[in-house]
Amino acid sequence: MKKETKIISVGRDKKWTKGVINPPVFRASTMIFDTMEEMRFATKNRANGEMFYGRRGGPTHFAFQAAIAELEGGSGTALYPSGSAAISGALLSFLKAGDHLLMVDSAYEPTRDLCNKLLAGFGIETTYYDPMIGEGIAELIRPNTKVLFLESPGSVTMEIQDVPTLSAIAHQHGLIVMLDNTWASPINSRPFEMGVDISIQAATKYIVGHSDVMLGTATSNDTHWEQLRENSYLMGQCTSPDDVYLASRGLRTLGVRMQQHEQNALKVANWLATRPEVDHLRHPAFETCPGHEFFKRDFSGSNGLFSFVLKQGDLKSVTALVENMDHFKMGFSWGGFESLILGVFGIDKIRTATSWDSSKPLIRLHIGLENADDLIADLEAGFVRFN
């Protein structure tokens, strides 16, 4: 079955949908039983899709969990109130005091803060590594290293990592491999075929696709599924069936939306490549993006999120560029139908394992579903203000 067909059919088992097309919204804390035997059965099977208690979820959740697990190729999917909660929930399900974590230097900034503040306070030490390190990762592995965390591409600087090589080396040392797979979404990469153990999605982005829900998922292979599921439950991680319903609904148009985002973004990126102000594009489909060769090997498509670096500029000129756009809005997110623009400063001050030339400003774009010609006209007017 092709991925476009799969995203239409997954997570619609009649035992969850009761025969309607979209899994209904079941709002519940309490679920009642007629007999003690029914209660015993539900308790015994509470982790396997039996109605038990609100915190374990209901049919709305079970349908979406089945959909994501099948799309990503995992054994089971845990749900969280945000992508960041999925990251912290996955890490805290496998790390304890005295453990060591390897974290990619291009990680989403709040992920870095989680490591430096909360995990450090729990006695978990983090070493950051160059996203392009490849086989050199072996030298950073210690006897107490438990998790290798990847984010590919990095959500601001867009480096694509050699996930199969890094996963193979990590497994030679008994590590668990976690991948923040949000950019690929569940349809543009096969994380478990690359050796990943736990694939994390900020469903907030393309899965929901309408900038109106916060939601996260962590999908595990068979080996680690029970520990992820039970530790996330012990942390009380649960989600609103209304939000999960909207994520299920978003899933059905993920294929066509991603194609349009990709098509629009490539048109805009190719135009940017002709601009004299642009130093280079950091779009995975372009050779100028670090790890482009891994994108061609490991991904089956791109989307609307990419960055570009200007040859020069300062706060004043970048502000003139990004403000007063007709269609690009400034906002902290991506993956919805709208176009967004961010001038990102201070990358050199955040990173600890790699250097960054801060003399050249970075602009991150999310290309939405508007007409690409209108978006190009918007950027053209922006460069007039910039110059």
Ligand SMILES: Cc1ncc(COP(=O)(O)O)c(CNNC(=O)CNC(=O)c2ccccc2[N+](=O)[O-])c1O
């Ligand atoms: C790859 C990846 N993984 C996890 C999350 C968190 O998801 P959540 O927002 O649902 O918690 C995200 C959230 N993404 N949000 C953004 O990219 C918005 N930008 C920022 O938040 C941000 C924050 C500080 C500095 C720079 C940025 N930035 O992206 O430019 C993500 O991109």
